[in-house]
Amino acid sequence: MGARKLNPLIVALDVATGDQALDLVKRINAPDMFVKVGMQLFYAEGPELVQKLRERGINVFVDLKLHDIPNTVKGAAQSLAKLGVSMLTVHCAGGRAMLEAVQEGVEAGSSAAERPLIVGVTQLTSTSEQILNEEIGIPGTVEKAVLHYAILAQSSGMDGVVCAAKEVPLIKSTCGTSFITVTPGIRPFGCDNHDQARVATPRDALRIGSDFLVVGRAIIQAEDPVAAYHNIIKEMNEVN
Numbered sequence: 001m002g003a004r005k006l007n008p009l010i011v012a013l014d015v016a017t018g019d020q021a022l023d024l025v026k027r028i029n030a031p032d033m034f035v036k037v038g039m040q041l042f043y044a045e046g047p048e049l050v051q052k053l054r055e056r057g058i059n060v061f062v063d064l065k066l067h068d069i070p071n072t073v074k075g076a077a078q079s080l081a082k083l084g085v086s087m088l089t090v091h092c093a094g095g096r097a098m099l100e101a102v103q104e105g106v107e108a109g110s111s112a113a114e115r116p117l118i119v120g121v122t123q124l125t126s127t128s129e130q131i132l133n134e135e136i137g138i139p140g141t142v143e144k145a146v147l148h149y150a151i152l153a154q155s156s157g158m159d160g161v162v163c164a165a166k167e168v169p170l171i172k173s174t175c176g177t178s179f180i181t182v183t184p185g186i187r188p189f190g191c192d193n194h195d196q197a198r199v200a201t202p203r204d205a206l207r208i209g210s211d212f213l214v215v216g217r218a219i220i221q222a223e224d225p226v227a228a229y230h231n232i233i234k235e236m237n238e239v240n
């Protein structure tokens, strides 16, 4: 991607309709807002909603976690890149050929200046060590599995990975500080963890080097989403 500076706080618009999403964005009304459109909203509203957000000057991360044969993800990535999104996700579990195909698709769908960042999902932040070992069938620690995928993602041309905040230091020390880390599972102090297994506060995530913090329910389901957004920004600004 070009030199576009992106807000390190990404708001996950996990709502059912485009109207709800646009209303939230209008209420928060931050100058450099960066939002994530995930499966719920994209499958309901499609590319038109991404276009509407872009027309309002909002940077969009489309989080569809691509995972299919290389030819299919190449086409999907090309379609998403054409929408002018700033970031998109692919599952590292698909392997090198699939990751490289995403890169080819993105390059075919966007100019070098507008190229979206491609980030590989390592292990979902809802995955605990027990789930990893007993259900997914990967032995060892979550950190080891995450690092394995981070190294694969980097050597396959990805710009960074999605991981939990506590894995950021290990990834940065192995892959270098410019390798981007996008961290969901962010919970301001006192918030419910919901289905997330590997969580961190905004302060801790930023302190240990996370580049982008993804926050959904702690903002969008808050009694006052505008105040919740600004409280997190304030907490982040207090970190050096």
Ligand SMILES: O=c1ccn([C@@H]2O[C@H](COP(=O)(O)O)[C@@H](O)[C@H]2O)c(=O)[nH]1
Pocket (backbone or CB within 6 Å): 012, 014, 036, 038, 121, 123, 124, 125, 126, 162, 163, 184, 185, 186, 194, 196, 214, 215, 216, 217, 218
């Ligand atoms: O490992 C992952 C990858 C993506 N996500 C997404 O981030 C948000 C988190 O929402 P919260 O409400 O703040 O828990 C959500 O859209 C997920 O799809 C993730 O949580 N973990």
